[in-house]
Amino acid sequence: DPRTLWAGVEASEPLSSLARACERAARWAGFKPEGRAFKPHVTIARFHKPRIDALTRFLTRHGRFGSAPFMVSRFVLYSARPMVGGGPYVVEEAYPLSGAAWDLYDHSESEGGSVW
Secondary structure, three states, rough: OEEEEEEOOOOOOHHHHHHHHHHHHHHOOOOOOOOOOOOOEEEEEEEOOOOOOHHHHHEEEEEEOOOOOOOOOEEEEEEEEEOOOOOOOOEEEEEEEEOOOOOOHHOOOOOOOOOO
16 A cells, blocks of 8 residues: 655755765764665655555556755754644744855765764
8 A cells, every 4th residue: 555645856966975974963963873865855755544546546647747846945954743634744843054164075975974
């Protein structure tokens, strides 16, 4: 049964570098390493008991969605509270991206960069 509907995001080195930095910071904070490979995406929906026929019809009509590139001004870290029906999702933190410089050297594993 499918449980999640998501849209893939084109991978890029800055995005992969950010993901590696987040993974290092999480391990430094005592979290277990993520066992799955990083796949940039945006989660659109989660399903508890999906109706396969309805989901198939939806994806047949809308599954080839595409978008022109666009700038992202912030990203938001959400957490999910386990409840019946999924969610609610809680905003843990919002991080503005405008005006911030991402120093690839400071976050490079091979260069001995800092955790953050």
